Amino acid sequence: MGTIRAIQYLRAAAALAVVVFHAAARTGHHFAIGAAGVDVFFVISGFIMWVISERRPVSPAKFIADRTRRIVPIYWFATAVMVAGALAGIFPNMVLTLDHVLASLFFIPARSPSNGEIWPALVQGWTLNFEMFFYVVFAVALLLPRYWRLPAIAGLFLLLVVAGLEVRFENAVVLTYTRAVILEFVAGMMIGELWLKGRMPPVVAGLSLTAFAFGGFALVNLLYLPFNEWTIGPLAVLLLLGALSLEVGGRVPDLRLPGLLGNASYSIYVWHTFAISVVAKAAAMFDLDPAVSMGAAILSGTLLGIVAYAMLERPLTARGRKLLGGASG
Numbered sequence: 241m242g243t244i245r246a247i248q249y250l251r252a253a254a255a256l257a258v259v260v261f262h263a264a265a266r267t268g269h270h271f272a273i274g275a276a277g278v279d280v281f282f283v284i285s286g287f288i289m290w291v292i293s294e295r296r297p298v299s300p301a302k303f304i305a306d307r308t309r310r311i312v313p314i315y316w317f318a319t320a321v322m323v324a325g326a327l328a329g330i331f332p333n334m335v336l337t338l339d340h341v342l343a344s345l346f347f348i349p350a351r352s353p354s355n356g357e358i359w360p361a362l363v364q365g366w367t368l369n370f371e372m373f374f375y376v377v378f379a380v381a382l383l384l385p386r387y388w389r390l391p392a393i394a395g396l397f398l399l400l401v402v403a404g405l406e407v408r409f410e411n412a413v414v415l416t417y418t419r420a421v422i423l424e425f426v427a428g429m430m431i432g433e434l435w436l437k438g439r440m441p442p443v444v445a446g447l448s449l450t451a452f453a454f455g456g457f458a459l460v461n462l463l464y465l466p467f468n469e470w471t472i473g474p475l476a477v478l479l480l481l482g483a484l485s486l487e488v489g490g491r492v493p494d495l496r497l498p499g500l501l502g503n504a505s506y507s508i509y510v511w512h513t514f515a516i517s518v519v520a521k522a523a524a525m526f527d528l529d530p531a532v533s534m535g536a537a538i539l540s541g542t543l544l545g546i547v548a549y550a551m552l553e554r555p556l557t558a559r560g561r562k563l564l565g566g567a568s569g
Contacts, residue, residue, distance in 0.1 A: 245492040246483035247284060248502030254280040255505035256542065258364075259512045263537035266520040268530050273461035278367050279424055279469065279476040281509075285371060286428020287435070287480060289378050290390070294436055300379040307375045309560035311368060311506075314553050318510045319344055319362045326361075336361070347372040349416040358412045364513060373417055374425045390433060394426045421469040427477045435484060446485025453479035500546070507553045508545025515540035 254277035261274025298306070323341055326334040335353040343350035344360030347369050352359045359366050377396065381389040404418025434440065441449065456475040460467060486492050501508070516537045523533030 252501030290432030443489035449482030512541030
């Protein structure tokens with residue numbers, strides 16, 4: 241799939257929003273809406289997978305291999321660093337068990353022995369549990385005729401969400417995959433179908449949708465409105481739809497820095513908390529001004545992600561491409 245600037249810039253914005261969210265939380269500020277970057281990522285993921293499968297048909301095995309090469313090496317590397325840090329006493333509040341570490345590495349939702357939350361050893365990896373679940377379901381759907389794929393995935397995910405609303409589950413795996421957030425992938429796929437058919441809204445509507453989405457995010461944050469997939473998910477959908485409308489209308493310029501941040505968005509997401517933790521501890525030690533510490537946390541988290549992209553993600557992805565003999569997704 242050729243580069244869609246709107247997608248790249250939204251990736252960049254989503255990654256930075258998550259960075260700011262964590263930096264704010266560690267330095268005594270409020271930016272809860274930054275967590276909405278995850279919802280934007282989920283909608284984008286559904287869009288990209290649908291468009292890629294149409295423009296570059298692949299077998300289910302090839303699809304999983306491509307996604308594994310893209311996601312797993314960096315995540316395992318970062319998880320290994322996290323586990324090593326815990327063993328070395330750098331993260332004194334982190335409790336390690338073999339079962340939890342293995343579940344983390346293989347994207348199986350499990351409760352953390354540190355706090356009981358359904359989090360992997362590398363906390364932000366909880367979103368990758370959803371991503372990998374979506375990839376597996378999508379790979380199986382590739383066995384179906386094209387016209388059945390979207391209805392089949394949408395129907396399955398809707399049934400899971402309904403089950404989650406009707407039944408109180410305690411099992412971590414079932415509890416995870418019956419959350420309404422999985423419908424964001426379906427929404428992204430639907431937008432992908434509209435994109436392929438050339439049915440994007442006109443530029444004026446795109447501007448309105450984008451403005452409405454950002455305005456909605458701002459209101460949720462400023463007024464402390466309910467923050468969940470039911471309020472944030474629709475805003476993420478409108479944001480992607482609006483951005484793609486601007487793309488079609490030729491209103492998305494070629495900008496170098498946002499493009500770089502978009503390319504590095506996965507590494508930024510995976511690695512930023514390490515830098516933020518260091519800055520937060522240094523800020524407490526030297527009694528730095530909260531605004532200064534937050535700015536330093538944001539900058540260091542973003543820079544670490546960019547460095548990891550250049551020095552780890554790109555080389556590992558290239559090596560994986562050679563080993564698996566496939567094109568990058």
